[in-house]
Amino acid sequence: MSVYVASTTAPVNIATLKYWGKRDKNLNLPTNSSISVTLAQQDLRTLTSVATSESFPEDKLWLNGKEESLQSERTQHCLQDLRDLRKQLEAADPSLPRFSQWKLRIVSENNFPTAAGLASSAAGFAALVVAIAKLYQLPQSYSDISKIARKGSGSACRSLFGGYVAWEMGSNPDGSDSKAVEIAPMEHWPQMKAAVLVACADKKDTPSTSGMQQTVATSDLFQERINVVVPKRFEEMKQAILNKDFALFAELTMKDSNSFHATCLDSFPPIFYMNDTSRKIVKLCHFINAFYGETIVAYTYDAGPNAVLYYLQENEEKLFAFIYKVFQNNQGWDSKFSAKELAKFSEYFSTNVEPKLTTVLDDELHKGVTRVILTQVGPGPQNTTDSLIDPSTGLPK
Ligand SMILES: Nc1ncnc2c1ncn2[C@@H]1O[C@H](COP(=O)(O)OP(=O)(O)OP(=O)(O)O)[C@@H](O)[C@H]1O
Numbered sequence: 199m200s201v202y203v204a205s206t207t208a209p210v211n212i213a214t215l216k217y218w219g220k221r222d223k224n225l226n227l228p229t230n231s232s233i234s235v236t237l238a239q240q241d242l243r244t245l246t247s248v249a250t251s252e253s254f255p256e257d258k259l260w261l262n263g264k265e266e267s268l269q270s271e272r273t274q275h276c277l278q279d280l281r282d283l284r285k286q287l288e289a290a291d292p293s294l295p296r297f298s299q300w301k302l303r304i305v306s307e308n309n310f311p312t313a314a315g316l317a318s319s320a321a322g323f324a325a326l327v328v329a330i331a332k333l334y335q336l337p338q339s340y341s342d343i344s345k346i347a348r349k350g351s352g353s354a355c356r357s358l359f360g361g362y363v364a365w366e367m368g369s370n371p372d373g374s375d376s377k378a379v380e381i382a383p384m385e386h387w388p389q390m391k392a393a394v395l396v397a398c399a400d401k402k403d404t405p406s407t408s409g410m411q412q413t414v415a416t417s418d419l420f421q422e423r424i425n426v427v428v429p430k431r432f433e434e435m436k437q438a439i440l441n442k443d444f445a446l447f448a449e450l451t452m453k454d455s456n457s458f459h460a461t462c463l464d465s466f467p468p469i470f471y472m473n474d475t476s477r478k479i480v481k482l483c484h485f486i487n488a489f490y491g492e493t494i495v496a497y498t499y500d501a502g503p504n505a506v507l508y509y510l511q512e513n514e515e516k517l518f519a520f521i522y523k524v525f526q527n528n529q530g531w532d533s534k535f536s537a538k539e540l541a542k543f544s545e546y547f548s549t550n551v552e553p554k555l556t557t558v559l560d561d562e563l564h565k566g567v568t569r570v571i572l573t574q575v576g577p578g579p580q581n582t583t584d585s586l587i588d589p590s591t592g593l594p595k
């Protein structure tokens with residue numbers, strides 16, 4: 199029995215200009231273009247291996263060690279599109295093995311919690327699509343392949359690229375121009391860092407897909423957002439990235455997060471993703487920027503209460519004087535900083551911040567957070583020699 203195997207990793211991306219709203223649910227076509235930053239894979243990544251063999255009786259998926267259904271319409275859509283592209287290759291070259299007819303085994307692992315509002319579906323679908331495209335040796339560009347990932351989960355199309363990425367909404371009814379493109383690679387602005395403050399949360403309020411539908415159907419504010427606010431902001435944010443203008447990038451990022459959550463609140467019945475902790479972190483960020491008289495941090499929130507803070511390496515000490523002070527009891531610091539480095543943040547706080555503070559910081563705020571993930575801008579999907587499939591059996595290792 200010949201078993202053919204391919205593997206890839208794929209990153210998480212966190213939008214700075216949010217995708218919210220579909221104009222076509224089946225094809226996952228958005229009502230606005232969006233922009234994101236791809237995060238480093240050391241902390242947040244999916245590893246996916248795929249195998250195909252004439253002897254496999256059915257398609258199968260194992261996610262984080264457990265067998266899961268592959269029956270969702272979205273996954274089926276992705277598999278069908280990939281098989282169609284492979285079929286074209288096989289038609290052009292009859293010597294190729296008939297992978298398009300054979301069943302697939304997919305084994306995937308996320309190195310972070312799945313379905314915890316950390317964009318696991320984005321990394322997951324990106325990895326799935328890239329791994330199969332690799333197995334099938336498809337010649338299409340990553341922008342073309344991103345259209346298939348998009349059908350799995352909209353935000354997944356942006357995880358096909360590293361650095362700074364746009365999802366161009368397109369206008370064709372068949373979705374052929376709704377794809378991800380690179381705005382700039384990570385090397386363009388490698389100083390961008392991200393601190394994820396993972397909030398304590400039960401299941402999310404409303405899944406993204408149904409939340410979007412509700413907003414599209416009921417919010418008046420949403421019409422202003424997609425027709426006026428986002429088109430202008432999309433161009434401005436692209437320029438801010440190209441010019442490495444952090445103050446502008448940060449302001450647009452914060453405003454866009456607020457605008458997206460405002461349309462959620464304006465939906466009927468309203469949808470609440472941010473909680474009290476999220477709102478206090480928003481206030482803390484504005485306080486920090488006002489304290490220094492300069493914008494050194496931006497917050498953004500997806501469809502859940504976790505905060506993602508973007509900042510530049512050069513401002514880490516200034517920012518962490520506050521953030522470490524408030525969240526030092528949360529796990530996640532020791533893996534990135536030595537005790538000496540952490541002591542420097544405390545020292546900066548007691549020397550430069552504390553004497554000038556006019557307000558008392560909330561010493562209970564850390565209780566609403568479970569852990570911090572300290573990371574940075576990162577590359578797109580990576581080739582890997584790690585494999586989750588045993589090629590002699592075609593089963594998970
Ligand atoms: N590695 C993976 N391979 C394939 N599918 C995955 C993978 N990881 C996650 N998924 C799919 O994504 C689902 C989780 O998506 P969901 O949108 O609920 O959470 P999330 O992406 O972590 O959060 P959010 O979209 O709010 O950031 C999983 O139930 C699974 O179907």
Ligand SMILES: C[C@@](O)(CCOP(=O)(O)OP(=O)(O)O)CC(=O)O
Pocket residue numbers: 212213215216217218226232319350351352353354406407499500501
């Ligand atoms: C708030 C968001 O994170 C929404 C992401 O929505 P999904 O991509 O998870 O939605 P589906 O296309 O229905 O799978 C904003 C963003 O990532 O742009």
